[in-house]
Amino acid sequence: xxxxxxxxxxxxxxEELALECLTRxxxxxxxxxxxxxxxxxxxxxxxxxYYHRKQTxxxxxxxxxxxxxxxxxxxxxxxxxPRYGISVFDPVTLCWDWVEPVPKYPDGLPLFCQVASxxxxxxxxxxxxxxxxxxxxxxxxxxxxxxxxxxxxxxxxTRSFFAMAAVEGKVLIAGGHDESKNALNSAWLxxxxxxxxxxxxxxxxxxxxxxxxxxGSEFWVVxxxxxxxxxxxxxxxxxxxxxxxxxxxxxxxxxASQCPRSCVGVMGGKSGNLMCWAESDSGVRVGACxxxxxxxxxxxxxxxxxxxxxxxxVDTKEGQNGKLGKIDVPVDFSGLVQSGCCVxx
Numbered sequence: 001x002x003x004x005x006x007x008x009x010x011x012x013x014x015e016e017l018a019l020e021c022l023t024r025x026x027x028x029x030x031x032x033x034x035x036x037x038x039x040x041x042x043x044x045x046x047x048x049x050y051y052h053r054k055q056t057x058x059x060x061x062x063x064x065x066x067x068x069x070x071x072x073x074x075x076x077x078x079x080x081x082p083r084y085g086i087s088v089f090d091p092v093t094l095c096w097d098w099v100e101p102v103p104k105y106p107d108g109l110p111l112f113c114q115v116a117s118x119x120x121x122x123x124x125x126x127x128x129x130x131x132x133x134x135x136x137x138x139x140x141x142x143x144x145x146x147x148x149x150x151x152x153x154x155x156x157x158t159r160s161f162f163a164m165a166a167v168e169g170k171v172l173i174a175g176g177h178d179e180s181k182n183a184l185n186s187a188w189l190x191x192x193x194x195x196x197x198x199x200x201x202x203x204x205x206x207x208x209x210x211x212x213x214x215x216g217s218e219f220w221v222v223x224x225x226x227x228x229x230x231x232x233x234x235x236x237x238x239x240x241x242x243x244x245x246x247x248x249x250x251x252x253x254x255x256a257s258q259c260p261r262s263c264v265g266v267m268g269g270k271s272g273n274l275m276c277w278a279e280s281d282s283g284v285r286v287g288a289c290x291x292x293x294x295x296x297x298x299x300x301x302x303x304x305x306x307x308x309x310x311x312x313x314v315d316t317k318e319g320q321n322g323k324l325g326k327i328d329v330p331v332d333f334s335g336l337v338q339s340g341c342c343v344x345x
Contacts, residue, residue: 009039023049023058027120027345030145045145047169050120059344063089063291063298064099064122066115068335069108083108083130086115086122086142087333088343091293091313096333102140102149110136114173116212117343118166120144121192125164125171126155135160135179141192144345153195159184161261163212163221169193172200172219172240175207183208183227187240203238203247211260217242222264222274223254233259237274262289262339265297277301281324283310289337292316299324300337309336 009018022043025033034041043049053059068082085108086099102109102124110127117123122142129136135158141150155173162176162184174187183206189198207224214220219240223233237253240246254260256276265280267273277290277299284301287309291298299312311334312324 009043019043019052023053023056027060027144031147034145045143047119054344059120060090060092061293061342061344063091063293063340064115064117064343065089065289065291065300065340066109066113066338067333067340068338070332070335081111081130082335084111084113084338085109086124089298089333091296091298094327096330099142100147100149104138104140104151105130110138112160112338114162114164115339115341116164116166116171117341118171118192119169120343120345122341122343123166123171123192125173126159126162128160139190144343152192153190153197156188156197156199161209163207163210163224165212165214165219167214167217167219167242172212174200174203174212174219174221174238174240175210175224177208177227181227182206183225187221200240201245201247204249205234205236205238207234207238209233209259209261211262211264213264213266215266220253220274223260233257262337265290265292280314281312283324283326284312287336289340291340291342293342309334 009015010021030044034044065087066084067087069085085101088097088099108130111130113127114125115122124140127136128134137154137158139152139155141152158179159176162173164173169192171190175184177183185203185206187200187203189200206226207221210224211222220237222237225232225234235252235254237250239248239250253274256279258278263277265275265277267275278285278288283303284299286302286305288301295316296313297316299314300309302309311327311329313327314324
């Protein structure tokens with residue numbers, strides 16, 4: 001028997017009340033719930049339902065980390081390069097989990113791939129093939145509702161160590177370097193729904209090993225260096241206004257002397273207050289990464305080269321002056337964190 005076209009969400013309940021019941025489902029139940037009936041499936045997977053949940057406060061912010069996968073076999077030979085997967089950390093329950101591997105890369109993600117999130121989805125882009133170390137143009141989107149990966153339109157060209165951020169169903173990338181190690185000033189926008197790339201106006205400067213963040217309606221490309229000055233990180237940033245489509249240069253935006261990748265923080269949510277998590281505490285001076293999760297920030301790093309990798313939570317309101325509270329992490333999730341992002345599911 002075919003399902004009625006306008007079947008009730010929940011029999012004998014008003015539509016508004018039924019919607020509120022489904023809105024309160026934990027995101028981990030979405031996959032099973034979407035199998036109940038066609039209407040539930042269409043609702044739960046819809047963009048409008050996501051924004052309704054967000055507006056009413058029923059989304060949850062988790063950290064998705066590009067993290068080294070531990071090897072438990074003590075008899076196995078050490079590998080030159082660890083395999084990386086995507087772990088998920090829930091700061092409310094302090095629980096950890098692994099995202100299903102990308103089908104094209106079942107044995108580990110592309111090295112140094114970039115990640116970002118928008119509308120509850122996780123985007124993985126670029127990096128180096130873990131077998132050949134050749135740069136790749138792959139783009140994948142993970143849907144937490146279906147728990148499946150979808151391969152999207154390739155990047156227009158290969159680039160490494162570029163800035164990347166996402167907002168309202170769109171992903172922005174800028175800078176990085178090409179296959180000849182030339183720093184880039186080009187920028188592109190990827191529309192997830194349309195599955196297409198749009199070229200943006202170029203930045204005024206080349207920026208390799210820069211970091212991308214969204215602040216309000218602006219895409220910030222922080223620091224980086226040009227082809228002739230490798231390793232000499234700029235103090236400036238370039239900012240793309242999503243409403244006008246124009247860039248502006250901000251002097252002295254990055255006061256740290258080191259690479260900004262994965263360690264840029266924003267104090268008080270203000271664009272003029274960028275900070276470096278590597279300088280926030282002596283326990284995370286090496287390999288520091290910081291991920292804003294709303295009321296708290298997850299910070300990872302080591303005290304010195306070769307020291308154990310630590311995981312900490314800090315009150316976001318206190319910013320760089322907040323004390324890092326160390327958290328215990330299961331051994332399966334204690335590996336090095338290369339990068340990551342916050343996903344509001």
